[in-house]
Amino acid sequence: MSAFLGPIHHWMYNKIQIQQDIVDEAVKISKEDIPDLEKELENTFGPAERRNLADAIDHTNIHGWLQDHVSRVENKLAYTAKKLESLDPSYREQLRGIFRRKGRELSPKLAGASAKEAYKLMFDSLLDGMPCDHASSILEEGEDRMVWKRNACVHAPYWEANQADVAGYYEMRDSFMEGLITDTGFVYKKLDDVTASLSKEV
Secondary structure (H helix, E strand, O other): OOOOHHHHHHHHHHHHHHHHHHHHHHHHHOOOOOOOHHHHHHHHHHOOOOOOHHHOOOOOHHHHHHHHHHHHHHHHHHHHHHHHHHHOOOOHHHHHHHHHHHHHHHHHOOOOOHHHHHHHHHHHHHHOOOOHOOOOEEEEEEEEEEEEEOOOOOOOHHHHOOOOOHHHHHHHHHHHHHHOOOOOEEEEEEEOOOOOEEEEEE
């Protein structure tokens, strides 16, 4: 990444913010059972940063600062999912519901969009490590169909560190996609464990 603040850094920061929104929603639904969860997350992993990026970031270490905040929000999601599901398995579906609603919030942007544009919106929203991680690659690219493959699971280390099953993350991610394509005319399919497609309905 560049040593100067540019569009790619704002892009990464936006993805961090979207996942932090999801964590915040998870904290809200757990208030009755775990009233101090937000404080616990901040004490364990550090506070969420909500300021304008230019005001918040360490301009002498842009890449390191962003990586640190990726790690914070990834750990927070894994820790929260593990804690809630250990307390009550029904929280698993509630967490999926949060992801689904977040996707649904974005679905109006897909009105009249191509499959390529829909894929970009997904890629612009979900956190997949840093750009240098090359977490996924496109196998098929077109206006009507996109196919991509996960090259590496950048989420697993965080979930493993919190004694959580990363499969739960991918279930939530699928729920995000379900919400994203609601009433859009797109079909999302898992072709195998690491390959998926997004296409226009015929």
